[in-house]
Amino acid sequence: MNLESLNTPAALIDVARMQHNIERMQQRMNALGVRFRPHVKTTKCEQVVQAQMNAGARGITVSTLKEAEQFFASGIRDIVYAVGIAPTKLQQALALRRQGCDLKIVADSVACAEAIVAFGREHEEAFEVWIEIDVDGHRSGIVPDDDTLLDVATTLCNGGVHLGGVLAHAGSSYDYDAHDALVHIAEQERSGCVRAAERLRAAGLRCDVVSIGSTPTALTAEHLEGVTEVRAGVYVMFDLVMHNVGVNETSEIALSVLTTVIGHQKEKGWAVVDAGWMAMSRDRGTQRQKRDFGYGLVCHEDGSVLDGYLMSGANQEHGIVSRCGAPDHEIDQRFPIGTRLRILPNHACATGAQHPAYHAVGADGQIETWPRFYGW
Numbered sequence: 429m430n431l432e433s434l435n436t437p438a439a440l441i442d443v444a445r446m447q448h449n450i451e452r453m454q455q456r457m458n459a460l461g462v463r464f465r466p467h468v469k470t471t472k473c474e475q476v477v478q479a480q481m482n483a484g485a486r487g488i489t490v491s492t493l494k495e496a497e498q499f500f501a502s503g504i505r506d507i508v509y510a511v512g513i514a515p516t517k518l519q520q521a522l523a524l525r526r527q528g529c530d531l532k533i534v535a536d537s538v539a540c541a542e543a544i545v546a547f548g549r550e551h552e553e554a555f556e557v558w559i560e561i562d563v564d565g566h567r568s569g570i571v572p573d574d575d576t577l578l579d580v581a582t583t584l585c586n587g588g589v590h591l592g593g594v595l596a597h598a599g600s601s602y603d604y605d606a607h608d609a610l611v612h613i614a615e616q617e618r619s620g621c622v623r624a625a626e627r628l629r630a631a632g633l634r635c636d637v638v639s640i641g642s643t644p645t646a647l648t649a650e651h652l653e654g655v656t657e658v659r660a661g662v663y664v665m666f667d668l669v670m671h672n673v674g675v676n677e678t679s680e681i682a683l684s685v686l687t688t689v690i691g692h693q694k695e696k697g698w699a700v701v702d703a704g705w706m707a708m709s710r711d712r713g714t715q716r717q718k719r720d721f722g723y724g725l726v727c728h729e730d731g732s733v734l735d736g737y738l739m740s741g742a743n744q745e746h747g748i749v750s751r752c753g754a755p756d757h758e759i760d761q762r763f764p765i766g767t768r769l770r771i772l773p774n775h776a777c778a779t780g781a782q783h784p785a786y787h788a789v790g791a792d793g794q795i796e797t798w799p800r801f802y803g804w
Contacts, residue, residue: 436702437521439779439782443682445682446664446682448684450479453486458484462656463487464486465657466486466660467510467659467660467662470662471786472495474499474502476664479696488504488507488509490510492509493523494802496803508582513540515544521555526674532557532592533558535584537621546588560595563617564599564616564620566597567597572620578628593636599642601614601644602673605718609642610648610675611648614648615650617642618655620678622638622655637656638657640655640658655684667679667770667774668773669726678772683786684771685707685724688701689767690702690770694760697750697759699748699762699767701769706723706782708723708774709781710742721742723771725737726749726769729768749769781802786800
């Protein structure tokens with residue numbers, strides 16, 4: 429199989445770029461002296477995750493129990509489900525653990541802790557639970573100095589649950605684009621999570637794991653004293669949001685969507701392609717950043733960037749390619765009907781989620797099909 433044989437739209441992975449990204453992150457984690465536990469929600473693809481494990485990753489992070497089931501079935505046992513668990517999902521988590529999966533679950537409230545304890549007692553299961561720490565007000569978790577931290581930990585420990593550690597995710601790092609600011613938020617993430625662990629230990633409670641991570645903070649942290657492991661996910665593909673944040677070049681973005689020119693609106697300077705938001709997703713994550721890439725950055729079929737051209741609009745199955753600034757009234761000559769282009773995505777996780785499989789393009793141009801799965 430090669431590019432010419434693919435129907436469009438199609439999700440492509442540049443294998444050389446992917447491998448470069450994997451090695452870059454793993455080498456950095458090795459240099460910082462911490463374990464690396466990649467978040468697999470970006471790709472949900474066995475071949476990609478196996479490449480991460482081969483490079484030195486130890487365990488994985490998942491955002492759905494379906495991911496945990498799929499990757500446990502493929503041979504990965506050490507898994508953190510890094511989303512506060514709904515009580516209705518405890519039966520699914522129990523089934524995984526009874527099969528031999530070393531699944532860790534997450535709580536950030538007394539109510540959640542009580543539900544885990546009650547279910548565990550009923551089913552004679554000592555779950556391993558990590559407490560989520562809020563280091564930046566971005567989403568969920570407990571502020572490091574909040575008394576709720578000790579209340580949750582005590583509830584778990586008194587209920588026969590194994591308190592495994594603490595974890596944090598500095599999601600607000602996506603809001604920055606200056607190196608010094610990223611260094612600052614990385615240190616805030618590190619110190620906040622370490623502070624929470626220290627409070628638990630001072631109260632006589634065991635806290636072995638201190639787990640932090642986002643792609644921007646993992647790539648900018650100056651030291652990780654007190655941290656035992658890092659989690660990051662989108663780094664494996666990178667995307668235009670991360671490019672705007674400042675942690676990757678466009679030449680490092682490994683995921684793209686292959687599309688075909690199917691029409692023109694010459695007076696508007698538009699080329700119409702067969703990849704709409706169903707292929708790219710509706711994610712407009714660059715809209716509030718320093719550069720708005722519309723629905724994606726346009727490249728030649730070989731993956732090299734076409735300077736000045738974006739996917740500026742999208743309907744369900746139609747995409748609009750246009751030039752930034754003045755309209756290109758010769759666009760029908762520049763991109764004739766049948767021209768094949770690649771579009772780099774705003775958000776690799778969202779674009780990947782639109783496709784049932786990736787087409788992995790090797791350095792020799794040969795292509796393998798790598799399945800991707802869905803569900804919760």
